[in-house]
Amino acid sequence: PAEVSRKAKERGKDQLGTLGSGNHFVEVQVVDTVYHRPAAEAYGLEEGKLLIMIHSGSRGLGHQVCTDYLAVMNQAIARHAIDLPDRQLACAPAASAEGRSYFAAMAAAANFGWANRYFLGHLARAAVARALDSTPQRLGIRLLYDLGHNIVKPEEHLVAGDMKKLWVHRKGATRAFGPGDRRVNAAYRSVGQPVLVPGDMGSQSYVLAGTATAMTDTFGSSCHGAGRRLSRTAAKRAVRGEELRRRLEAGGIAVRARSMSDLAEEAPEAYKDVSRVVEVTEQAGISRRVARLRPLGVMKG
Structure with missing residues (x-):
């Protein structure tokens, strides 16, 4: 301090x-699909269970x-x-x-x-x-889990066959330590560290699990979101906040935001397709899908 x-x-x-403000949110979600039953059980996830995700x-x-x-x-x-x-x-x-x-x-x-x-x-x-x-x-x-991102951490990783102490910077990324790693909470160690990947306000989010491949290929790291497709300025030019709120509410998603301008900055079309991002992440082997979460209500700062 x-x-x-x-x-x-x-x-x-x-x-x-x-x-x-910005992309910070509180979202009420429901588990609508489970992909990996053992990890879901370890995390306490099942179809129909309600969650609150805070960013x-x-x-x-x-x-x-x-x-x-x-x-x-x-x-x-x-x-x-x-x-x-x-x-x-x-x-x-x-x-x-x-x-x-x-x-x-x-x-x-x-x-x-x-x-x-x-x-x-x-x-x-x-x-x-x-x-x-x-x-x-x-x-x-x-x-379920709390983790930070956009930070640097001293960690030990295998580099060219030798264990070395590294300073691992994660920007727009999060830890994804695999099964058996002693640094993963004991309750989750057998299945790997939870990886939280929020989507946009109008689409699903995902809970993933870290993998052994992430430990060898990406210093135990994975994506932590879909990533922007439009800048905040471009999103405000392309979307009207009031129209977006009506569209989301018509889809069964309750919305509360400080201003309609802030809401437009975070419009679904401003982000990449989170399902595709998660699919590519899983295909690369650096995390695996555990559950999909559907939004019911969202509060923007």
């Missing part, structure tokens, strides 16, 4: 338990940490005589003072993100229990 600037802390202090992170605190350390890294590039193919690949040696400070600040931001999702999950559980005049305990509401 000492490596996090006062400005970052100021930006984050009122944001714990808030969703944020949010470290909010303004994490954004400011990034802004602060981009300036630090740009100075470090010159100091350490680092030749970069692209200036956006700002970096510093991991063992340097700049590298150690950044990793500490990034870890603090990741912890803030986990705490933020915990509070959002608590609020979601309380809302469901209140709506059903029950309690989370009686309803059996539990956490």
